[in-house]
Amino acid sequence: MEISVEFFRRVASAAAEQTLPRFRGFGDIANKLSGGFDPVTEADREAEHAIRALIRAEFPDHGILGEEFGSEKSDAEHIWVVDPIDGTRSFISGIPLWGTLVGLTRDGDAIAGMMAQPFTEELFYATDGEAWYEGRGETRRLSTRKTVTLADATLCTTTPSLFTGARRVAYDRLERAVRLPRYGTDCYAYCMLASGHVDLVVEIGLQTYDVVALIPIVEAAGGMITDWHGGPAENAGGIVAAATPELHAAATAVIHASSQSAAVG
Numbered sequence: 001m002e003i004s005v006e007f008f009r010r011v012a013s014a015a016a017e018q019t020l021p022r023f024r025g026f027g028d029i030a031n032k033l034s035g036g037f038d039p040v041t042e043a044d045r046e047a048e049h050a051i052r053a054l055i056r057a058e059f060p061d062h063g064i065l066g067e068e069f070g071s072e073k074s075d076a077e078h079i080w081v082v083d084p085i086d087g088t089r090s091f092i093s094g095i096p097l098w099g100t101l102v103g104l105t106r107d108g109d110a111i112a113g114m115m116a117q118p119f120t121e122e123l124f125y126a127t128d129g130e131a132w133y134e135g136r137g138e139t140r141r142l143s144t145r146k147t148v149t150l151a152d153a154t155l156c157t158t159t160p161s162l163f164t165g166a167r168r169v170a171y172d173r174l175e176r177a178v179r180l181p182r183y184g185t186d187c188y189a190y191c192m193l194a195s196g197h198v199d200l201v202v203e204i205g206l207q208t209y210d211v212v213a214l215i216p217i218v219e220a221a222g223g224m225i226t227d228w229h230g231g232p233a234e235n236a237g238g239i240v241a242a243a244t245p246e247l248h249a250a251a252t253a254v255i256h257a258s259s260q261s262a263a264v265g
Contacts, residue, residue: 001078001111002128003127005127005132007054007058008114008123008127010054011054011055011114011116014053015051015084015116015118018043022043023091041091044068044085048067052064059080061073061076061078062076062079063075063079064079065081065082066084066209068084078106081110081213083213086101090184099186100116101114102114102213103215105212108232108234110216110233110234112126112127112128113214115190115191121136123135124217125217127216131220142196142221144196144223144244145196145197145243147244148246148247150179150247150250153179153243153251154199155174155181156185156192157171157183157185157189158203162204163204167204174202177254182198190217190241191214193218193221193242194218194223196243198243199247200240200247201240201242202238202239202240203238203239206237208234210236211225218241222244224244225241226252228255
């Protein structure tokens with residue numbers, strides 16, 4: 001099923017109408033957790049409402065899974081997976097490394113997706129097996145760079161503090177092997193990977209709505225993205241995204257290269 005670029009543009013615009021006026025606006029912030037900090041804002045909720053309304057109108061037979069309002073028509077062949085603001089911590093800090101994620105699955109496989117960053121006026125999307133960038137008066141095909149060795153790679157992760165126990169040992173080993181690590185980039189990192197600016201994204205503890213929209217973008221640009229054990233990235237959890245299959249293999253080999261690898265998930 002091919003999704004039109006025009007639909008992604010409309011979704012991005014509808015979400016931006018809710019997020020942009022509230023960005024750097026000192027609005028209310030709620031915490032989803034009693035034992036930690038998982039922020040949610042009015043912008044998250046209103047953007048998801050707007051996205052759901054467009055999907056229901058355009059694709060009434062499709063299901064929807066969203067971060068803020070859960071699942072509807074979960075038995076549908078096609079499910080839209082929505083994260084209205086991926087990178088809410090950046091959003092509430094006034095840092096434009098957040099984005100609206102909307103992906104489409106068919107029988108559980110991610111087949112199309114978009115990441116919109118309205119503050120920088122950028123749209124990254126994949127449909128019909130091609131990945132594209134629109135922004136600053138430019139439209140171009142996305143392509144990963146052809147990095148194959150860790151020593152030449154730039155690695156992104158949200159923060160090393162999310163890795164604990166054997167997973168932290170594995171992550172630290174990988175970070176020592178790369179040329180340059182960068183933190184706090186959330187969904188933007190995957191789009192920079194697809195654009196040829198970074199080479200690796202490694203995360204832990206992701207939910208389905210954190211990654212589904214990004215899978216088609218990375219893959220259509222020539223990259224490889226899986227969970228930590230080489231399974232479908234749609235499984236979420238630990239994710240390894242790489243510019244090339246060779247780099248992906250090198251990264252996962254380092255992650256699992258110890259007697260503790262059995263405990264790494």
